[in-house]
Amino acid sequence: MALLPLPTSPFLPLAAVTTGLDYMEIVTHAGPVVMGVLCLLIFASVVSWAIIFKKWLHLRRAQDQSVKFLETFWQSKRLDAIYQAAESLSSSPISQVFRAGYVELSKVTASQKKDSDDAMSEQLGGIENVERALKRAAAAEVTHLEATVPFLGTTASAAPFVGLFGTVWGIMRAFNDIYQMGNANLATVAKPISEALIATAFGLAAAIPAVVAYNYFVSRIRVLDSEMTNFSNDFLNIVRRHFFS
Structure with a gap:
């Protein structure tokens, strides 16, 4: 009695594909467009991590030294x-x-000693000069603290879309390969589709740390900005009480 051949299962290629995919090979053999997208996302991710590490040290040092200064x-x-x-x-x-x-206050007090004919107007102008100096310095410090942080925001917002572009392009390329081969089984589709989806994975891998770090740094900078504003008000009150009363 002759044995009948087993029917070919459409799911057999899936097992072979899922166990046989080499993701490093998929990345290294990606098409030029997808490879360009991956290189761009890797570059953005590396720069983002460098900014995260450097900015974290910068803000930590700024906070620690600010506490010491306020105590002093x-x-x-x-x-x-x-x-x-x-x-x-x-x-x-x-x-x-x-x-x-302090530098502006020293200039104001020195000018008052030279000319005291109109003491009232000089006092008002002196306080305004000190206040402007404090505001300018605070604005400059905020700008310094915020340096390179916008890159994290740009990476967080743009990286997923860049990865999505690579995915869409890869899927279009996969369908083109299927059309040319005239064969739509899983063994044919899996590799180019995986190549396309890896671009989205790279985009998310670049965006998620960037958005978390961006929100964290913005909140820390906002706290330092508030502390500078409070200190400026306290310093102006001291100046009014001891130098312009």
Whole structure:
């Protein structure tokens, strides 16, 4: 009695494909467009991680030195001593705001000693000058703190779409290969489809850390900005009370 051949299962190629896919080979043998997308996403991811590491150290140092400066400021009774202490805390944005205000205050008090004919107008103008110096310094410090952070926001928003572009292009290429071969089994489709989907995976891998770090850094910078504003108000009150009263 002759044995009948077993029917060919359409799912057999799936097992062979899923166990036999080499993702490194898929990446290295990707088409020129998909390869360009992957290289762009890898570059964005590497730069993002470098920014994340550097900015985290920068903000941590800024916060630690700001705490030390505020302790020195409220414990000391002499502004010149505080100014000298601030020189060693250059990473603190608050100390830099104080230095700008102190320098302007020194100029104002020196000019008042030379000419005291119109004391009232000089006092008002002097306070305004100190206030402007504090605001300029605070704005400059915020700009310095925010440096390179927008790149993270750009990567977070653009990387998924760049990866999606690579996926769409890869799928179009896969369908073109299927059309030319005239064979639509899983063994034919799996490799080019996997190549296309890897672009989306790379896009998400670049975007997720960038968006988390971006939101974290923005919140930390907002806190430091608020601390600079509060310190500026406190410093102006001290100046009014002791120099323009």
